[in-house]
Amino acid sequence: MTTYFHSVTLDAEKCKGCTNCIKRCPTEAIRVRGGKAAIIEERCVDCGECIRICPNHAKIAVTDTLERIHAFKKRIALPAPALFGQFDEDVPPDAIIQALRDIGFDEVYEVAAGAEAVTVGSREFMKQNRLRKPWISSACPAAVRLMQVRFPSLLEYIMPVESPMEISARLARKAFSRAGLKVGEGDVGTFFISPCPAKVTAVKQPVGEDVSAVDGTIAISLIYPEILKRVSKMKGVSGLRRASRVGYSWGRSGGEALAIAPGKMLAVDGIHSCITVLEEIERGRLADVEYIELQACVGGCIGGCLTVLNPFVARVRLRSLVERLGGEPMAVDENWAAGAAAEGFFSLRSEIRPRSVMALDSDVTKAISKMQALEETLKGLPGLDCGSCGSPSCRALAEDIVRGTAAETDCTFKLRERVQVLAEQVVDLARRLPPPMAAGQHTPGATQGAAQADAGGAGGGSDPGNAGGNAGDPGKVKGAK
Amino acid sequence: MDFQSAGTGASRIKRTLQEIGLDHSIVRCCAVCAYEAEMNIVIHAWRGILRARISPEAVEIVAEDEGPGIRDIVLAMQEGYSTAPPHIREMGFGAGMGLPNMKRCSDEMSVESEPGIGTTVRMTIKTGRPHPSK
Ligand code: SF4
Ligand code: SF4
Numbered sequence: 001m002t003t004y005f006h007s008v009t010l011d012a013e014k015c016k017g018c019t020n021c022i023k024r025c026p027t028e029a030i031r032v033r034g035g036k037a038a039i040i041e042e043r044c045v046d047c048g049e050c051i052r053i054c055p056n057h058a059k060i061a062v063t064d065t066l067e068r069i070h071a072f073k074k075r076i077a078l079p080a081p082a083l084f085g086q087f088d089e090d091v092p093p094d095a096i097i098q099a100l101r102d103i104g105f106d107e108v109y110e111v112a113a114g115a116e117a118v119t120v121g122s123r124e125f126m127k128q129n130r131l132r133k134p135w136i137s138s139a140c141p142a143a144v145r146l147m148q149v150r151f152p153s154l155l156e157y158i159m160p161v162e163s164p165m166e167i168s169a170r171l172a173r174k175a176f177s178r179a180g181l182k183v184g185e186g187d188v189g190t191f192f193i194s195p196c197p198a199k200v201t202a203v204k205q206p207v208g209e210d211v212s213a214v215d216g217t218i219a220i221s222l223i224y225p226e227i228l229k230r231v232s233k234m235k236g237v238s239g240l241r242r243a244s245r246v247g248y249s250w251g252r253s254g255g256e257a258l259a260i261a262p263g264k265m266l267a268v269d270g271i272h273s274c275i276t277v278l279e280e281i282e283r284g285r286l287a288d289v290e291y292i293e294l295q296a297c298v299g300g301c302i303g304g305c306l307t308v309l310n311p312f313v314a315r316v317r318l319r320s321l322v323e324r325l326g327g328e329p330m331a332v333d334e335n336w337a338a339g340a341a342a343e344g345f346f347s348l349r350s351e352i353r354p355r356s357v358m359a360l361d362s363d364v365t366k367a368i369s370k371m372q373a374l375e376e377t378l379k380g381l382p383g384l385d386c387g388s389c390g391s392p393s394c395r396a397l398a399e400d401i402v403r404g405t406a407a408e409t410d411c412t413f414k415l416r417e418r419v420q421v422l423a424e425q426v427v428d429l430a431r432r433l434p435p436p437m438a439a440g441q442h443t444p445g446a447t448q449g450a451a452q453a454d455a456g457g458a459g460g461g462s463d464p465g466n467a468g469g470n471a472g473d474p475g476k477v478k479g480a481k
Numbered sequence: 482m483d484f485q486s487a488g489t490g491a492s493r494i495k496r497t498l499q500e501i502g503l504d505h506s507i508v509r510c511c512a513v514c515a516y517e518a519e520m521n522i523v524i525h526a527w528r529g530i531l532r533a534r535i536s537p538e539a540v541e542i543v544a545e546d547e548g549p550g551i552r553d554i555v556l557a558m559q560e561g562y563s564t565a566p567p568h569i570r571e572m573g574f575g576a577g578m579g580l581p582n583m584k585r586c587s588d589e590m591s592v593e594s595e596p597g598i599g600t601t602v603r604m605t606i607k608t609g610r611p612h613p614s615k
Pocket of ligand 1: 016056
């Protein structure tokens with residue numbers, strides 16, 4: 001079985017086992033066991049929803065430290081478009097780029113510039129492949145992983161075009177070597193300045209690619225104060241910015257789709273909204289749409305859980321930056337990009353395969369009988385979806401029981417029922433007197449032996465009032481209703 | 482008419498099939514069939530039941546409703562033919578693709594209907610091989 005790397009992890013010390021996160025997870029990947037949240041690795045898509053919801057900040061995203069950049073002789077920063085929406089008008093892109101250089105990067109290549117190349121690459125791809133509709137963006141790694149887990153039949157709709165991050169890393173390396181800096185390939189380190197844990201995972205364990213061209217990821221939230229410190233003293237820096245409005249727009253929801261397929265596109269943000277739209281596509285409902293942008297975070301990447309600013313504020317700031325940049329042409333040489341697209345420069349290098357983690361059993365016949373058991377078990381559960389059992393819903397608990405990772409008594413209500421039955425049986429047994437002391441109460445023959453073999457049954461016989469007869473099997477009680 | 486919960490039956494069927502581990506192209510066909518059948522009930526019928534019977538060889542989806550029924554089944558099977566009222570069409574449903582879509586996505590399909598009483602649609606999707614007409 002594949003082992004999965006995840007950026008999203010648990011800080012067990014901080015976790016109180018409050019079960020807040022289990023319900024929010026779009027793939028039901030979290031359980032609370034032994035008072036601590038546990039992530040089912042194969043299901044986690046690193047969307048960061050649990051990081052957002054955890055009141056105790058026990059879910060964290062593992063990223064690289066700033067020190068790590070010094071492991072390389074030459075360092076390239078690849079700031080996500082979302083970074084530029086974290087600052088107000090007084091801090092223009094040029095200042096941010098200069099700050100990154102001051103922090104220790106030899107070169108800064110905006111991912112917004114890579115996004116412009118990808119815009120052209122995607123348009124070219126769509127020109128060549130008109131038949132299948134709609135094409136789904138591959139840019140958000142959390143959305144892609146969500147599809148691997150929950151919508152495997154739609155993977156063939158993912159446009160096999162690289163993400164701006166990957167393309168930027170490759171272009172940056174090229175630009176760097178062209179600049180005549182004499183260092184070996186391995187001495188150049190590319191670092192994505194990331195809004196989210198999903199990108200960290202996409203670098204460590206890419207999908208549609210064997211190895212990422214990116215060497216590390218630094219959280220926007222980590223580098224933000226460093227930039228802030230430096231930009232305040234900066235004046236009149238210019239000439240560093242590469243990208244235009246088109247590339248920067250990719251940082252917020254809708255920017256990408258608008259750049260690639262104006263008119264016939266759909267832009268969806270927030271992972272739970274992505275799910276509803278993917279369901280629509282699965283039912284064949286959106287065949288008139290040509291391009292679908294899916295972003296796991298509300299508002300798009302500016303809403304990534306490693307950003308600093310409130311996503312709504314960031315959205316306004318990014319939009320006003322885009323407006324200030326005006327109608328200047330894209331930074332990318334469109335002829336070059338079209339040619340590169342024809343040569344496959346933008347193409348994903350490997351197939352995106354499903355993560356088959358939903359099946360109850362690898363054998364269909366066994367899975368069907370497990371499903372029957374699941375449905376039966378579910379009927380016996382209260383249907384409150386309270387989460388006290390540590391599973392996200394009653395159905396999920398039923399599933400866990402069938403998979404053998406939970407027990408029916410994990411449900412507090414079931415446990416109470418069982419305790420009640422036991423208590424009644426105890427009371428019933430306590431009332432019994434040994435035959436020598438209770439003459440006349442027992443007919444000889446209905447012996448103590450029967451009571452020991454099935455206390456509930458015998459109890460019911462002797463005292464019809466307490467319904468002990470069928471209480472020995474609570475499943476039956478429910479089933480009969 | 483309950484548009485609010487329309488699609489939940491189909492979603493549950495889809496999830497169940499996915500957990501049984503059927504090939505995703507099969508699951509997808511079943512999802513389309515179940516959804517279209519469910520929508521037909523929601524749009525046209527008074528009440529109805531959507532059921533799926535699952536065996537290792539095939540999935541059978543049965544949609545049984547009490548409703549106005551279909552007067553001319555042959556006509557109803559034609560693409561684009563619809564009796565859905567305008568306000569339903571405005572919502573993007575009732576484009577007359579329901580039955581044809583179900584037919585396209587299933588291996589066998591039968592429609593029985595009695596005007597004024599109701600309609601029963603049965604669809605069989607075989608699990609043996611990836612479905613060709615997805
Ligand atoms: S939300 Fe999840 S991770 Fe956070 S404290 Fe509660 S159970 Fe633990
Ligand atoms: S929307 Fe952007 S920030 Fe959020 S998970 Fe996707 S790529 Fe990351």
